[in-house]
Amino acid sequence: xxxxxxxxxxxxxxxxxxxxxxxxxxxxxxxxxxxxxxxxxxxxxxxxxxxxxxxxxxxxxxxxxxxxxxxxxxxxxxxxxxxxxxxxxxxxxxxxxxxxxxxxxxxxxxxxxxxxxxxxxxxxxxxxxxxxxxxxxxxxxxxxxxxxxxxxxxxxxxxxxxxxxxxxxxxxxxxxxxxxxxxxxxxxxxxxxxxxxxxxxxxxxxxxxxxxxxxxxxxxxxxxxxxxxxxxxxxxxxxxxxxxxxxxxxxxxxxxxxxxxxxxxxxxxxxxxxxxxxxxxxxxxxxxxxxxxxxxxxxxxxxxxxxxxxxxxxxxxxxxxxxxxxxxxxxxxxxxxxxxxxxxxxxxxxxxxxxxxxxxxxxxxxxxxxxxxxxxxxxxxxxxxxxxxxxxxxxxxxxxxxxxxxxxxxxxxxxxxxxxxxxxxxxxxxxxxxxxxxxxxxxxxxxxxxxxxxxxxxxxxxxxxxxxxxxxxxxxxxxxxxxxxxxxxxxxxxxxxxxxxxxxxxxxxxxxxxxxxxxxxxxxxxxxxxxxxxxxxxxxxxxxxxxxxxxxxxxxxxxxxxxxxxxxxxxxxxxxxxxxxxxxxxxxxxxxxxxxxxxxxxxxxxxxxxxxx
Amino acid sequence: xxxxxxxxxxxxxxxxxxxxxxxxxxxxxxxxxxxxxxxxxxxxxxxxxxxxxxxxxxxxxxxxxxxxxxxxxxxxxxxxxxxxxxxxxxxxxxxxxxxxxxxxxxxxxxxxxxxxxxxxxxxxxxxxxxxxxxxxxxxxxxxxxxxxxxxxxxxxxxxxxxxxxxxxxxxxxxxxxxxxxxxxxxxxxxxxxxxxxxxxxxxxxxxxxxxxxxxxxxxxxxxxxxxxxxxxxxxxxxxxxxxxxxxxxxxxxxxxxxxxxxxxxxxxxxxxxxxxxxxxxxxxxxxxxxxxxxxxxxxxxxxxxxxxxxxxxxxxxxxxxxxxxxxxxxxxxxxxxxxxxxxxxxxx
Numbered sequence: 001x002x003x004x005x006x007x008x009x010x011x012x013x014x015x016x017x018x019x020x021x022x023x024x025x026x027x028x029x030x031x032x033x034x035x036x037x038x039x040x041x042x043x044x045x046x047x048x049x050x051x052x053x054x055x056x057x058x059x060x061x062x063x064x065x066x067x068x069x070x071x072x073x074x075x076x077x078x079x080x081x082x083x084x085x086x087x088x089x090x091x092x093x094x095x096x097x098x099x100x101x102x103x104x105x106x107x108x109x110x111x112x113x114x115x116x117x118x119x120x121x122x123x124x125x126x127x128x129x130x131x132x133x134x135x136x137x138x139x140x141x142x143x144x145x146x147x148x149x150x151x152x153x154x155x156x157x158x159x160x161x162x163x164x165x166x167x168x169x170x171x172x173x174x175x176x177x178x179x180x181x182x183x184x185x186x187x188x189x190x191x192x193x194x195x196x197x198x199x200x201x202x203x204x205x206x207x208x209x210x211x212x213x214x215x216x217x218x219x220x221x222x223x224x225x226x227x228x229x230x231x232x233x234x235x236x237x238x239x240x241x242x243x244x245x246x247x248x249x250x251x252x253x254x255x256x257x258x259x260x261x262x263x264x265x266x267x268x269x270x271x272x273x274x275x276x277x278x279x280x281x282x283x284x285x286x287x288x289x290x291x292x293x294x295x296x297x298x299x300x301x302x303x304x305x306x307x308x309x310x311x312x313x314x315x316x317x318x319x320x321x322x323x324x325x326x327x328x329x330x331x332x333x334x335x336x337x338x339x340x341x342x343x344x345x346x347x348x349x350x351x352x353x354x355x356x357x358x359x360x361x362x363x364x365x366x367x368x369x370x371x372x373x374x375x376x377x378x379x380x381x382x383x384x385x386x387x388x389x390x391x392x393x394x395x396x397x398x399x400x401x402x403x404x405x406x407x408x409x410x411x412x413x414x415x416x417x418x419x420x421x422x423x424x425x426x427x428x429x430x431x432x433x434x435x436x437x438x439x440x441x442x443x444x445x446x447x448x449x450x451x452x453x454x455x456x457x458x459x460x461x462x463x464x465x466x467x468x469x470x471x472x473x474x475x476x477x478x479x480x481x482x483x484x485x486x487x488x489x490x491x492x493x494x495x496x497x498x499x500x501x502x503x504x505x506x507x508x509x510x511x512x513x514x515x516x517x518x519x520x521x522x523x524x525x526x527x528x529x530x531x532x533x534x535x536x537x538x539x540x541x542x543x544x545x546x547x548x549x550x551x552x553x554x555x556x557x558x559x560x561x562x563x564x565x566x567x568x569x570x571x572x573x574x575x576x577x578x579x580x581x582x583x584x585x586x587x588x589x590x591x592x593x594x595x596x597x598x599x600x601x602x603x604x605x606x607x608x609x610x611x612x613x
Numbered sequence: 614x615x616x617x618x619x620x621x622x623x624x625x626x627x628x629x630x631x632x633x634x635x636x637x638x639x640x641x642x643x644x645x646x647x648x649x650x651x652x653x654x655x656x657x658x659x660x661x662x663x664x665x666x667x668x669x670x671x672x673x674x675x676x677x678x679x680x681x682x683x684x685x686x687x688x689x690x691x692x693x694x695x696x697x698x699x700x701x702x703x704x705x706x707x708x709x710x711x712x713x714x715x716x717x718x719x720x721x722x723x724x725x726x727x728x729x730x731x732x733x734x735x736x737x738x739x740x741x742x743x744x745x746x747x748x749x750x751x752x753x754x755x756x757x758x759x760x761x762x763x764x765x766x767x768x769x770x771x772x773x774x775x776x777x778x779x780x781x782x783x784x785x786x787x788x789x790x791x792x793x794x795x796x797x798x799x800x801x802x803x804x805x806x807x808x809x810x811x812x813x814x815x816x817x818x819x820x821x822x823x824x825x826x827x828x829x830x831x832x833x834x835x836x837x838x839x840x841x842x843x844x845x846x847x848x849x850x851x852x853x854x855x856x857x858x859x860x861x862x863x864x865x866x867x868x869x870x871x872x873x874x875x876x877x878x879x880x881x882x883x884x885x886x887x888x889x890x891x892x893x894x895x896x897x898x899x900x901x902x903x904x905x906x907x908x909x910x911x912x913x914x915x916x917x918x919x920x921x922x923x924x925x926x927x928x929x930x931x932x933x934x935x936x937x938x939x940x941x942x943x944x945x946x947x948x949x950x951x952x953x954x955x956x957x958x959x960x961x
Binding site for chain 2: 032035036038181228229230231232233234235244247248251252256258260277278279280281282283285287288289291292293294295296297298299300301302303304305307321322325329415416418454455456457458459460461462463464465466467475476
């Protein structure tokens with residue numbers, strides 16, 4: 001007889017184990033399946049910087065959290081309904097995230113004395129009464145997997161690599177999800193190693209059957225599909241959406257895409273992703289360092305291509321001199337900064353928003369550069385596309401300021417129609433249209449953009465460089481008035497970009513008590529928090545900035561309409577400083593610098609505190 | 614020698630002259646600077662290359678030499694210190710039809726830009742690098758450079774520099790350069806012909822030019838350029854020819870116990886059969902390295918000319934091939950299909 005199925009609205013699952021236990025893999029598979037059957041999903045991979053930290057250690061715990069729902073959601077969840085702990089260290093690190101009466105699945109085979117000691121447990125937590133407030137399922141994951149695979153002829157080590165799929169089989173049963181998508185993935189992944197196709201599928205099925213058969217699991221759950229706008233959807237993480245946005249911008253502008261990269265967490269996946277698309281003419285060059293990576297982007301732009309580079313904070317520090325060259329030479333390049341926790345090497349696999357002021361000010365001289373920040377994984381597509389558009393239209397480097405949380409987080413994305421993508425026209429200079437020969441700094445009166453003249457164009461030979469140039473002619477100039485004028489023109493050019501922005505969306509109350517002003521990857525937590533107040537009729541609102549430089553023209557007016565402005569940021573208050581100095585208003589900060597995203601409850605607490613005053 | 618594929622001036626187009634390559638900017642190097650000669654010889658040889666000037670790009674870093682692009686009436690980009698090779702790589706990759714020239718100095722290429730230098734050499738883009746080696750920092754007014762001799766007294770080393778210098782030729786060879794040559798600012802004919810040979814080589818061409826800085830390192834190369842001493846102190850490398858030098862070409866160089874040794878060029882029969890014969894096309898780098906090392910061997914003449922010139926696939930050709938192969942295998946990129954790739958679902 002089939003066991004009963006309980007309908008629920010949403011669930012949050014956290015897979016955790018050693019770095020080599022495959023938690024990221026099965027987390028991703030659960031996400032794919034869940035998205036494909038129509039739930040809204042948000043994910044949070046949380047893994048250590050070490051590739052394989054010592055097995056069983058607290059430092060080596062790798063986690064993958066996913067939140068899915070029959071409603072629209074914006075975050076990977078504050079607390080978890082299910083924790084799958086593959087060893088004591090995973091239990092120790094993540095147990096606090098499990099809600100009371102939550103489901104705890106542990107691999108008891110890994111709870112021997114050695115592993116307990118590595119995790120810092122003096123006694124076995126499975127034996128005491130510390131876990132009584134949870135539904136604990138002790139599963140011999142290792143032994144059951146080995147037993148399942150004993151006829152395959154695989155070594156013990158190889159069998160043990162399949163135990164994550166046993167766990168995935170269990171979770172798929174628990175949430176009534178089909179196994180077919182995971183099987184399909186296994187077949188593609190191991191196409192060249194067929195022995196692993198069979199073994200992983202066997203383990204997956206065995207985990208599924210185990211739950212059905214064993215008395216431990218009495219009930220399973222179902223989450224109905226969410227209501228989405230009509231359209232075709234796929235699941236996408238932020239870095240992949242960035243890759244597609246760049247390819248799309250190159251395609252729509254009919255420019256070759258040249259990407260200079262240097263491996264760095266968490267931006268490497270952009271280099272990896274673009275390298276797949278040679279058949280689009282995409283050129284990726286892994287260079288000798290971060291400076292060379294931005295150098296090829298600048299050179300490509302000078303040659304008339306879409307030059308792009310990507311990195312994270314430390315890499316951006318190295319690139320800053322070259323970005324400044326692109327700024328004064330007024331060449332269109334896009335610099336992707338996938339922020340991680342700093343300073344210096346910091347915490348490479350943890351998220352943060354602490355590079356904002358670096359992007360604003362981290363160059364010598366007066367150096368205004370537009371900054372575009374995506375708000376959620378799928379928004380990376382549109383944001384980086386817009387960054388390319390601004391760069392090409394205004395002949396300027398543009399910083400695309402993403403972060404690890406959205407770069408590596410995934411969610412369903414409504415795939416746009418090509419006709420929805422704004423047109424991008426490079427408008428190369430083709431002839432010298434004044435009597436004075438070609439003048440490389442004769443500007444478009446509306447945008448102040450200078451002409452983009454590709455080498456190879458007859459009659460437009462000209463020289464540019466990092467030395468200050470004379471207005472119009474572009475000759476080297478040390479003239480004091482000219483220098484000041486050029487500084488002002490470069491600032492004004494960036495300021496005028498705001499004329500292209502659509503009116504800023506104010507979510508919730510259009511005026512009233514509190515405006516939450518956010519930017520970047522904090523969108524999900526802020527929006528979820530504000531939705532709760534809006535539903536209760538409390539005059540709270542949310543504005544999320546994609547454009548950090550220049551700010552939208554209407555932002556000053558919007559800020560005036562609220563008694564309090566609260567800026568939640570994953571830094572010590574960087575947008576806060578910019579808003580205070582730009583608009584001369586006081587604002588309140590909610591700051592978290594832990595390498596972790598906001599929890600919705602943290603925002604609730606702050607909003608409540610302000611409302612009570 | 615193989616010619617390049619850079620596009621030609623179509624038949625009937627007016628022939629270019631040196632004047633066509635002079636920009637309208639006043640040249641502002643110190644009087645007597647070796648850079649003038651290099652500029653003049655470059656402008657003189659450009660018309661002989663047979664390519665339209667709009668297809669020529671000069672890219673430089675920072676330093677005295679790096680003002681060069683402003684004086685050439687071609688496309689030009691005066692970039693930042695040490696980074697010209699990276700920007701040139703992007704320029705060439707985005708448009709392989711361009712003839713790309715990197716102008717650099719010993720500080721720019723070998724100190725702040727040392728990392729880019731070695732990687733440029735190994736990648737083998739079809740670009741040309743002219744390194745003006747004056748063994749001093751000129752624009753910053755006289756500090757020792759990575760090619761200054763050890764013990765050099767400068768503003769930053771009043772008691773003498775502590776560092777052994779780089780040999781740029783050895784460094785280029787060790788980095789896998791496919792064309793390595795040396796010339797002199799004061800030998801215009803040799804300089805022009807070597808610049809032309811660099812252009813004609815398909816792949817990264819590295820040309821070190823001994824260049825006099827009359828202000829901060831006057832006559833550093835005088836022994837190689839002065840009429841009375843140069844024949845004794847230099848040996849011209851010519852492919853297929855024995856290494857001979859001296860006023861009457863009376864001296865030759867042979868190998869003894871893995872070391873170079875000066876001997877007489879002619880024996881009683883009128884020919885020395887044990888002299889080293891230069892082979893610039895040798896695939897292995899043994900001879901080129903040996904010749905490069907002669908610059909550091911006491912009492913040996915300095916080799917001038919082409920040390921090495923071998924054929925290897927260029928980076929941009931290899932990339933173009935990858936793109937072509939990918940298109941043959943997967944078809945031209947279809948953006949709509951790309952966006953809709955993988956598992957999708959439709960909500961109606």
